[in-house]
Amino acid sequence: MTGTQLQKQGSVVSIGDDGALNHEISPELAELWIDRDLSWLDFNDRVLAEALDSRVPLLERAKFLAIFTSNLDEFFMKRIAVMRQPLNAHREKLLQELNVRLLPTLHKQADCFRHEIMPGLAKHGVSLRHWEELSQSQKEEANAFFDKQVSPALTPLLIHPGESFPFLSNLSTSLVFPIDDEGGGGQRSYARVKVPSDLKHWVPLKAEVDPDNLLYVRLHEIIRENLSKLYPGMQVGPVTLVRLTRDADVEEAENAKASAIDQVSEQVRKRRYEPVVRLEFAGDADSAVRDLLRTHFRLRSADLYEASEELDYTTLFELLAIDRPGLKDMPWTPVVPNALREEHADIFTAIRAGDIFVHHPYESFDASVERFIKEAADDPKTVALKMTVYRVGDDTPFVKSLVHAAEAGKQVACVIELKARFDEERNVHWAKALQAAGAHVTFGIKGLKTHGKTALVVRKEDDGLRSYAHIGTGNYHVRTARLYADCGLLTCDPAITNDVVTLFHFLTGHAHGPDTHSLLIAPSSMRPRFLELVHRETELREHGRIIAKMDQLEDPELIGALIEAARAGVSIDLIVRGFCCLKPIENIRIRSIIGRFLEHSRIYYFGCDRPPGDGEFYIGSADWMFRNLSRRIEVATPVTANGPKQRLWEILELCLKDKRESWDLGGDGRCVRDESAEDPGVHRSFMDLASR
Numbered sequence: 202m203t204g205t206q207l208q209k210q211g212s213v214v215s216i217g218d219d220g221a222l223n224h225e226i227s228p229e230l231a232e233l234w235i236d237r238d239l240s241w242l243d244f245n246d247r248v249l250a251e252a253l254d255s256r257v258p259l260l261e262r263a264k265f266l267a268i269f270t271s272n273l274d275e276f277f278m279k280r281i282a283v284m285r286q287p288l289n290a291h292r293e294k295l296l297q298e299l300n301v302r303l304l305p306t307l308h309k310q311a312d313c314f315r316h317e318i319m320p321g322l323a324k325h326g327v328s329l330r331h332w333e334e335l336s337q338s339q340k341e342e343a344n345a346f347f348d349k350q351v352s353p354a355l356t357p358l359l360i361h362p363g364e365s366f367p368f369l370s371n372l373s374t375s376l377v378f379p380i381d382d383e384g385g386g387g388q389r390s391y392a393r394v395k396v397p398s399d400l401k402h403w404v405p406l407k408a409e410v411d412p413d414n415l416l417y418v419r420l421h422e423i424i425r426e427n428l429s430k431l432y433p434g435m436q437v438g439p440v441t442l443v444r445l446t447r448d449a450d451v452e453e454a455e456n457a458k459a460s461a462i463d464q465v466s467e468q469v470r471k472r473r474y475e476p477v478v479r480l481e482f483a484g485d486a487d488s489a490v491r492d493l494l495r496t497h498f499r500l501r502s503a504d505l506y507e508a509s510e511e512l513d514y515t516t517l518f519e520l521l522a523i524d525r526p527g528l529k530d531m532p533w534t535p536v537v538p539n540a541l542r543e544e545h546a547d548i549f550t551a552i553r554a555g556d557i558f559v560h561h562p563y564e565s566f567d568a569s570v571e572r573f574i575k576e577a578a579d580d581p582k583t584v585a586l587k588m589t590v591y592r593v594g595d596d597t598p599f600v601k602s603l604v605h606a607a608e609a610g611k612q613v614a615c616v617i618e619l620k621a622r623f624d625e626e627r628n629v630h631w632a633k634a635l636q637a638a639g640a641h642v643t644f645g646i647k648g649l650k651t652h653g654k655t656a657l658v659v660r661k662e663d664d665g666l667r668s669y670a671h672i673g674t675g676n677y678h679v680r681t682a683r684l685y686a687d688c689g690l691l692t693c694d695p696a697i698t699n700d701v702v703t704l705f706h707f708l709t710g711h712a713h714g715p716d717t718h719s720l721l722i723a724p725s726s727m728r729p730r731f732l733e734l735v736h737r738e739t740e741l742r743e744h745g746r747i748i749a750k751m752d753q754l755e756d757p758e759l760i761g762a763l764i765e766a767a768r769a770g771v772s773i774d775l776i777v778r779g780f781c782c783l784k785p786i787e788n789i790r791i792r793s794i795i796g797r798f799l800e801h802s803r804i805y806y807f808g809c810d811r812p813p814g815d816g817e818f819y820i821g822s823a824d825w826m827f828r829n830l831s832r833r834i835e836v837a838t839p840v841t842a843n844g845p846k847q848r849l850w851e852i853l854e855l856c857l858k859d860k861r862e863s864w865d866l867g868g869d870g871r872c873v874r875d876e877s878a879e880d881p882g883v884h885r886s887f888m889d890l891a892s893r
Contacts, residue, residue: 226757233764233784235870236295237755238280240780242302243872245272247795247864249306250874253313259321260528261797263517266314270514273303274372274446279622281478282448300503311510325528326414327520329403332422338408340426343418346404347427354400355424357431360391366497367393370473371447374513376425377490379438389438391493394428396421402516415523441490442483444512445498448475449622461644462629465619469626481506530797535565535683536891541572548576549660549693552669557691558845560852561675562798563891566682570656573671573691574599577658578606584666585612585659587705589651589834592624592676593631599677600631604638613640616708618651643709645834649724651708652829653822653836654689657701668698672720672838674802674820685801686884688820688852690838690845697838704836723823723835728758731825734807734817735762738771745771746808746816748853751824752801753779759825763789776800776856785866793872796862797884804849805837814850851890859883 226234251257252265284292319329335343358367360377369375374396381389396402403417410416421442428437449472459467477498482491484507495505511517521529540557541548551557559569575598577583586606593599607613617632619625635642645651654673659666675687692698700717707715714725721727738745745766754760754777767773767788775781775791778800785791794800803823808816821837823829840846856863861882864872881889 227761230757230761230764233760233786235780235782235784237780237782238276238284238295238299239302240782240870241276241280242299242306243870244779244793245269245276246306247793247872247874248272249310249313251795252318253309254876255317258528258530259318259325260520260523260525261530262313263318263322263520266310266318266514267517269310274515275449275623277446277479278371278449282450282476296503307506308509310514311508314514315510322528325525326411327523327525327528328414328416330416330418332418332426335406335418336409339406339416339418342406342408343404343423344427347423347430351397351400351420351424352427352430354397355394355431357392357394360393360493368474369393369445369477370395371445371449371475372513373398374421374442374444376421376428376440377443377487377494378428378440379487379489380432381436381438382434391490392432394424394431396424401519402513403519439485439487441486442512443486443490443494444481445477446479446481447472448478450475461619462632465625466629468620469629477504479504479506481508481512483507483512484509533562533888535562535568537568538564541568547580548573548691549580549658549669552691552693556694556840556842556845558840558842558848559689559691560802560848560887560891561685561687561689562683563686563887566679569691570671570673570677570682570689571598571679573658573669574602574656577660577669578602578609578611580660582660582662583611583658584661585614585657587614587657587709588616588677589653589655589708590615590617590628590631590677591621591652591654592678592681593627594678594680595627597631597677597679600634603635603640607635607638607640613638614705614709615640615642616645616651616705617642619644620650641709645708646711648832650833652833653704653722655701655704655836657698657705659702667693668695668702669693670698670701672697672701672821672836674804674822684799686798686887688802688804688849690820690840692838694841708834719839721819721821721835721837723830723833727823727835727837728756728830731759731805731830732762734805735759735766737809738807739766739769741771741808741810743770743772744808744810745769746806746813747771747773748776748804748806748857749774749825750776750800750802750804750853750856751778752803753777753781753824753826755780755782755824755826756830757827759830774853774857776853781866784868784870786868791866792857793864793866794856794859794862794883795864796882802852803837804853806849806853814847818846818849820849852887855883855886855890859886 248265249269252262284296360367376394378392379389380392400420402420404420404423406416406418425440480494480500538557538559540551577586603613603615615635617628619628621628632642656671658669671689671691673687673689675685696719700720703715703717706712715722721730738747754775760783763773767786771788773789777791778793781791803821805819806816818840819837820840823835823837829835840849860875860878861880864874866872
């Protein structure tokens with residue numbers, strides 16, 4: 202669902218991700234409602250604020266400039282096309298408001314890079330130069346680099362009336378320019394040269410550079426200055442740098458004869474050719490080129506954006522490889538969880554001793570979750586190993602462990618979500634690898650994305666079969682586990698593991714259900730149980746207490762229940778990293794945490810009129826969004842053991858006490874932060890806590 206709204210017969214109608222009407226919002230709720238897309242822009246402004254913050258190391262600030270652009274790219278790919286289908290007066294007004302909000306932010310980004318990041322890096326011996334700032338010997342070095350390392354990778358293409366227009370791929374950067382063939386009657390044509398995406402976009406030069414210093418020049422400027430080599434004997438006119446964004450929302454076409462893998466592969470192929478939704482131009486763009494591209498891609502003037510500095514800030518991710526420790530955050534090595542520090546004890550013995558709670562990236566993902574799957578694959582007592590997979594990296598050890606287990610004759614089942622957007626190709630690849638190894642690979646329930654994070658190990662022990670489970674808030678992705686703040690539970694509690702067994706029977710066997718007793722499963726039991734818990738706190742009135750931590754808040758039914766609880770006197774704290782469709786009111790405080798790590802854990806606490814921290818806790822994969830609770834397979838588990846409950850309360854307390862990395866949402870729908878706060882920040886506090 203999206204927060205996009207239309208007035209209709211006294212109510213506000215919400216538009217779904219697919220453009221369909223999902224449900225209506227009452228006029229009362231509409232007064233407290235924040236548009237989802239405008240709230241998302243506010244979230245990305247908070248990301249940009251990290252780049253603007255002088256308390257953040259310089260290269261980390263450059264990284265946040267890149268993240269801001271990467272987030273915005275995804276926003277245009279996923280949201281803009283949806284908002285235009287069909288384009289009406291309300292959506293036209295919303296698109297205009299988005300532009301009004303976005304343009305000043307883009308100027309802030311450019312000013313930060315030009316006036317703070319580049320001069321700051323230069324003071325530390327890292328120079329990011331434009332071509333005109335290079336010495337003659339440095340230009341000669343760059344030209345030689347072009348001849349040997351760049352020219353062979355280029356494919357200049359002609360844009361000529363009457364001939365097919367060259368294909369421009371999504372998020373590609375191109376140089377477009379007129380060429381005049383003086384020997385051919387002076388006829389003018391246009392050409393396009395793509396900046397190769399698999400080459401480094403910041404090229405280091407050594408000529409006249411002190412050994413202790415670094416100097417970089419932009420790859421596209423090297424190409425620009427050498428275009429005449431691609432068109433000898435022809436006149437190359439003014440060069441325009443352009444970047445293109447395509448819609449990523451491919452309309453699904455059902456094909457009963459095609460396999461799930463083939464259908465998703467076809468969707469990925471079609472995505473390359475989806476309509477263009479944005480063109481970005483460097484500041485000195487040729488008006489003729491702008492008009493040529495705008496006309497060809499059938500865009501409005503509002504779809505064209507002019508960059509006053511960099512066209513693609515995601516290239517700044519490359520700078521993080523620079524070896525300047527003083528310009529980066531202090532390195533962090535996740536610690537091994539206390540319960541798993543006994544080197545010679547197997548992980549299953551440790552889990553039998555009591556539920557193990559893990560908090561990443563402060564505690565090692567490799568030494569806990571990865572170890573859990575690896576030991577299960579190697580263990581002769583393992584009978585079955587089952588996992589859900591939403592996003593995994595190219596370097597995932599999990600699939601290798603599952604393949605090893607399958608080849609050893611163990612029963613291996615993997616429920617892979619093929620339609621995890623932008624990870625479809627990777628998931629298809631690993632699905633085929635698992636199938637080839639003899640694993641049972643399924644793709645979940647039709648019409649529902651499998652987003653839950655669960656793993657199940659069944660072992661044959663002396664007293665019979667015993668099940669062990671991991672239930673987490675983040676993906677089984679070793680790289681993001683070092684960057685995202687997530688948590689998980691390793692348990693052999695039958696009240697939970699029996700439900701995990703039932704869940705996998707449902708996912709692989711497509712039976713009715715699942716009928717679970719402890720686990721909350723969307724779309725069946727999760728929303729009803731969360732509503733029941735909120736209503737129970739409402740009955741406690743001023744003795745009620747709710748703390749909910751999530752990525753996004755947008756489900757109208759739960760938002761309505763929270764408002765009712767707050768008006769009854771319940772104390773409510775919401776920690777929402779991304780967009781939030783609810784304005785704070787009396788008894789509801791809302792904050793967002795943005796910092797070194799990406800806050801990704803979903804933690805839900807209901808006080809039950811007990812001492813602080815002794816109420817009911819749930820952790821899981823779902824935000825309180827309509828799509829998560831109604832259109833996905835999501836999993837949340839209760840956390841009942843005292844130790845893990847204390848850890849969760851500690852996390853929530855630190856998040857609520859933080860000033861350095863926290864933004865408080867005001868009644869006007871905008872977030873503010875204490876820019877003078879000198880405390881180390883919640884992420885530093887978690888690192889210190891883990892070290893101790």
